[in-house]
Amino acid sequence: MRVLIVGVGDAFSTRHFGTSCVIEGPEGFLLVDCPDCLRRALAEASATSGWRVGIETIRDVVITHLHGDHVNGLEAFGFLHWLARRAHPAPAPRLHMGPGAAARIWERLAPAMDQGGGATLGDYFELHVLEPGMPARIAGLKVETRPTGHPVPTTALRFSNGAKRFGWSADTPWDPGLIEWLSECDLFVHETSEPPAHTPLEKLNRLPEATRRKMRLAHLGDDFDAGATDIRPLTQGEVLTP
């Protein structure tokens, strides 16, 4: 399993793209969240890492929740694949998310994508609901979910290839139970931003050293101070090998 870090920022960052990554599983690429300017973010991460991942090669997208800094790129992603499939017929990309987000995703996209009422979500994406407590198989990886306490339905994730496990907190307030679940992974990404919707850095700094060493930070605001913690922040274009 290889993970390309595409963006590391929060919703308001002037320095970073929104937090997202591409995971290379045994059966293809899996994009975690789809923020603004995704194509540009992918191009920059590809240039930095030397590992080129094009948006057109991504067949699976996992969405943690419907806040704009996690889904604003879906319109362009959906249209790009839709146009490509008109020229060369192929299955629609698969969109995976928890039931709360799945129930409302079309409400989010329809005003821009329903083409005057003629198109539906199914014209762009094959929707797959990640049912709580039911592991899914995506891009050849086992994917487990856990709801977080963010103000809208939000799903934390664990990805396993059988040998290694990689975790992703998604947006979450401070939640020791979630961190325990994530720390069963070989490596995991945890968000940090302003409470109460997010997790303050001071709480993470007090975790045991063994947990801090497995943890990388994302969802960074412009005022994030790397000197205030020994937990390593992610950088755009970095490649993780859990």
Ligand SMILES: [Zn+2]
């Ligand atoms: Zn959020």
